[in-house]
Amino acid sequence: MPKKELREEIRRRKHRFTREQLRERSLPIVARLLAHPRLMEAETVLLYYSLPDEVDTHGMVDELLRQGKTVLLPVVMPDRGMQLCRYEGPETMREDEFHILEPTGEPFTDYEQIGVAVIPGMSFDARGNRLGRGKGYYDRFLKLLPHAYKIGVCFDFQRSEQVPVGANDIPVDEVIS
Template structure:
């Protein structure tokens, strides 16, 4: 096991322990704060095609954001895990468009979204981020592989403040965020 891999695993464990210190209600309140910061963001306001994720219970909740953006007339794209290595972008048309996927995540069931060049903004989850935009994911590399296919998209990482660290261990495959947004209150 490489030193970087070991450091990443250790940091994931630290973040999992930190998450347990906060209630679902606290994380929901912080998620609303982050959602508002995103809605106020000029890049999100200007974007026509936005990709985000449908949150796991321990992530910044983006489910309401997906519906809000849809109501604003934006094209909303969500990832679908198609196998153990790849995510495929799919257009989101509403909560009825979701089904449980391979990791028991709610994922869109529509057709693949092939116009990757039209994706202007991607809101990216992570276990941890640092001030340089380095991101630690869950360890499977889904997002890093996908983000390499959409270099034109502005990437905003989102996390709770306690997920920010001084330095995220990185390797050559890791993609850097253009910006990271987290809650301001603890």
């Protein structure tokens, strides 16, 4: 199935659930993430601040900050790139032009320090191939993190037998759903 059609299919699957149902389905996924040995050992973690149709990471972001970890969140830049900023609490978030909450903390560029990167996706397959939303932000950025352990996160219904892969697509090391 081509990427565009798979994205449309995943969107249809997501629309079968309310926001509350997706939040409930997020709880066991986040519990598995928080108990993951690599995440527990990492001092610096790249996460994402979830959109309403993604695995809800808001509580997890705050929990990792409480644990004393350096928590990094992406900020979309006008040039179609991403930069990372430190998350310093929910009061430091602002809404961008795409209605995504982003941190206003200091930019972070010491990428070698990132031990784990938790990455959202529209769909993942068993080989770690990831289908994003189609803008390429994560694929371009993940090339800068060859050393980080990459964990893809999605709901069970977002997993696919095979995700179409292009030359610029970066797979994750593991998928948790």
